[in-house]
Amino acid sequence: MATQTLNALVKHLRHDRGVTLEDIRGDWSVASMSRFEHGDIELADSVIAQMAIPLGLDYEDLIYRLILSEDNLEDWRYLASEDWNEENAVHLLTQLNALKVPGMRNDFLAVATAVIKELLSIHDEGRQNMAPEVVAQLDQYLANITEFSRLEGMLFSLSLEYVPLATGWQWVARQIKMMDKLAVEPQVIRRVISFCAAIGERAAIERQLDIMGKATAEMRCLTQTIPENAMQRYNLVSLEALHKDFADPSPANHAHLIAVMKAGALIFAPEVHQSIVQYTIAQGWATAEDFQ
Amino acid sequence: MAEQFNLGRFMKSYREQRHISLRAASPDAASTLSRFENGKTRISGDRLRSVMQREGVRYWDLQQHAIEYLSPFKQLIDRLYITRFDQQSGAAPEAVRLYKARTHGASSELVDVVAAILSTRQEALQTDQEQLLMPAEQERIQNILFRARDWIIFDYGLLWLAAPHLDSPTLKRSFKRAVIQQSDAMPAYNDYFVRVLQRVFLILLSRRDEEAVELCGPQLKKAALNGYDGEDSLTIQFLDLVIQPSSVADKRQNVSQFLDKLKLLELDHMRAYFADLATKVIRDVPGTEA
Numbered sequence: 001m002a003t004q005t006l007n008a009l010v011k012h013l014r015h016d017r018g019v020t021l022e023d024i025r026g027d028w029s030v031a032s033m034s035r036f037e038h039g040d041i042e043l044a045d046s047v048i049a050q051m052a053i054p055l056g057l058d059y060e061d062l063i064y065r066l067i068l069s070e071d072n073l074e075d076w077r078y079l080a081s082e083d084w085n086e087e088n089a090v091h092l093l094t095q096l097n098a099l100k101v102p103g104m105r106n107d108f109l110a111v112a113t114a115v116i117k118e119l120l121s122i123h124d125e126g127r128q129n130m131a132p133e134v135v136a137q138l139d140q141y142l143a144n145i146t147e148f149s150r151l152e153g154m155l156f157s158l159s160l161e162y163v164p165l166a167t168g169w170q171w172v173a174r175q176i177k178m179m180d181k182l183a184v185e186p187q188v189i190r191r192v193i194s195f196c197a198a199i200g201e202r203a204a205i206e207r208q209l210d211i212m213g214k215a216t217a218e219m220r221c222l223t224q225t226i227p228e229n230a231m232q233r234y235n236l237v238s239l240e241a242l243h244k245d246f247a248d249p250s251p252a253n254h255a256h257l258i259a260v261m262k263a264g265a266l267i268f269a270p271e272v273h274q275s276i277v278q279y280t281i282a283q284g285w286a287t288a289e290d291f292q
Numbered sequence: 293m294a295e296q297f298n299l300g301r302f303m304k305s306y307r308e309q310r311h312i313s314l315r316a317a318s319p320d321a322a323s324t325l326s327r328f329e330n331g332k333t334r335i336s337g338d339r340l341r342s343v344m345q346r347e348g349v350r351y352w353d354l355q356q357h358a359i360e361y362l363s364p365f366k367q368l369i370d371r372l373y374i375t376r377f378d379q380q381s382g383a384a385p386e387a388v389r390l391y392k393a394r395t396h397g398a399s400s401e402l403v404d405v406v407a408a409i410l411s412t413r414q415e416a417l418q419t420d421q422e423q424l425l426m427p428a429e430q431e432r433i434q435n436i437l438f439r440a441r442d443w444i445i446f447d448y449g450l451l452w453l454a455a456p457h458l459d460s461p462t463l464k465r466s467f468k469r470a471v472i473q474q475s476d477a478m479p480a481y482n483d484y485f486v487r488v489l490q491r492v493f494l495i496l497l498s499r500r501d502e503e504a505v506e507l508c509g510p511q512l513k514k515a516a517l518n519g520y521d522g523e524d525s526l527t528i529q530f531l532d533l534v535i536q537p538s539s540v541a542d543k544r545q546n547v548s549q550f551l552d553k554l555k556l557l558e559l560d561h562m563r564a565y566f567a568d569l570a571t572k573v574i575r576d577v578p579g580t581e582a
Contacts, residue, residue: 012441012442013440013444016439016440016441016442017401017402017436017439017440018401018439019400019401023400042336042337042338043336043337044334044335044336044337045334045335045336045337045340045341046299046334046360047337048337049360049361052363052364052365053363053364053395053398053400053402053403054398054400054402055402055446056363056365056402056444056445056446056447056450057363057444057446058362058363058365058366058444058445058446059351059354059355059361059362059363060351060355060366060445061444061445061446063351063480064445064478064480064481065478065480068341068351073350099345099346100316101315101316101319101346104313104315104316104319105311105312105313105316106310106311106312106313106316106317106346106347107310107311107312108310108312108347108348109316109346109348112348141310144309144310144311145309145310146309149306149348149349149350149353150350150352150353151348151350152348184356185356186374187356188356227374227375227377227378227381227383227561228377228378228559228560228561228562229374229522229523230522230523230525230526230557230559230562231521231522233557233558233559234557237556237557237558259556260556260557262553263553263554263556263557264557266525266526266529266550266553266554266557267521267522267525267526267557268521268525269519269520269521269525271519272519272521
């Protein structure tokens with residue numbers, strides 16, 4: 001796909017929709033809009049919002065079309081343990097360091113670069129947890145933030161894997177307390193639910209039934225505030241079933257866990273579901289016979 | 293989300309919460325940034341993006357907080373989409389109310405067309421019966437979709453929203469257009485195409501349309517290859533059960549197992565939704581009998 005420019009996209013949409021320059025000009029003059037369409041001038045960022053009603057244009061279209069590039073978002077994804085890629089991590093670290101302004105305070109860049117540096121050394125040395133001073137730095141940063149940005153959410157959820165479980169749960173619980181459940185969008189609540197799920201799963205691996213119970217209870221509570229979501233409901237119901245099976249390993253509880261996991265085939269692509277089943281068996285939570 | 297949003301104010305509190313100094317955010321124009329944050333000046337797209345980068349802000353974040361970064365139509369269809377399994381949800385009327393408030397007073401063909409669809413949708417909900425748009429409105433929608441050379445989210449969303457209220461020939465023509473639009477060159481739009489595909493397929497099946505399987509089946513297979521999850525996976529698997537070449541009794545059996553699994557997963561709205569669809573769809577789907 002050839003990268004389009006905003007002015008070219010606006011011009012062809014306007015033509016296809018049969019809309020005049022007057023219709024899209026907003027606070028600008030027709031002459032300015034015309035020069036903008038020809039690529040002669042750039043207008044303030046707010047110009048894009050004016051195209052929403054007459055042309056049906058959304059910011060996300062611009063991101064899809066690489067007109068506004070959400071650069072290095074991919075690099076962030078590779079920081080998570082399951083997708084870890086050293087090259088991407090180094091690339092991201094270099095980019096973030098380049099954004100720093102010497103002598104000027106920027107806690108976001110300070111924390112992000114400290115975490116990535118720490119991740120590089122963790123993977124290098126094969127350690128499990130981040131050094132206490134990095135954990136403390138993250139803790140201090142996160143304590144001030146009422147709502148995570150997208151990048152902070154990514155940084156947070158990947159860091160949960162490298163801090164002691166109790167610390168991770170404290171962070172998530174603090175985040176839930178700070179969140180105004182009525183005011184935030186469902187997407188934001190969904191993200192917090194996925195933090196709880198990450199804690200719940202980690203607690204299951206470490207057999208910390210107390211934290212597992214608290215995390216699933218929060219998940220259930222939050223789930224009720226958003227529209228039904230298949231993936232999150234599966235995460236919740238399966239973690240609850242696992243918790244019950246741990247706490248009271250009766251045949252009925254185990255059979256329920258297996259039935260829930262089998263029903264997961266509706267929610268996941270076959271190979272993903274298969275890998276979830278394999279993982280469960282590898283953890284010793286179920287046997288291969290259970291799934292026959 | 294506050295309806296009166298001010299980008300400058302948001303950026304200011306965002307920056308302050310994170311202890312980022314003005315000069316760290318905008319080294320060569322700290323005072324411009326300050327005036328922008330205080331609503332005293334506009335800021336160019338390039339400068340805003342450079343500030344966003346230094347502060348770690350993404351457009352996603354602006355869309356969560358800033359109504360001006362989320363078009364009224366996309367906000368509408370995204371909200372209707374996530375509540376589609378729950379007809380009783382208060383979120384759907386709220387989404388419609390918000391859309392109308394945001395487009396109030398705008399003179400635009402796109403707004404007029406959407407208003408016509410929303411009023412027909414309202415009628416359908418109230419009477420609990422299929423309601424078609426007036427032929428002239430259907431033609432208008434088709435014209436918009438056929439005139440657009442290169443579909444954006446709006447076009448996919450328009451077809452998704454209008455689909456239940458288009459007669460079958462118009463619906464099929466428009467869907468074929470969507471198939472052509474959808475290309476590997478623009479994979480980002482695939483999710484929106486799959487929304488349309490699922491909806492059109494279900495509508496044509498419940499209308500017992502003879503071409504439903506032929507038209508949508510191959511597209512569904514292709515979509516399934518991409519490994520969808522969540523509700524998309526549920527819907528694709530449901531459709532797959534329904535169009536399998538098997539007896540009506542077998543289909544009923546399979547769908548009932550499908551519904552039992554949803555019950556186990558406590559997906560009550562989805563279970564009710566698919567149970568209702570099954571009664572409309574299963575009896576004698578043309579071309580799928582064993």
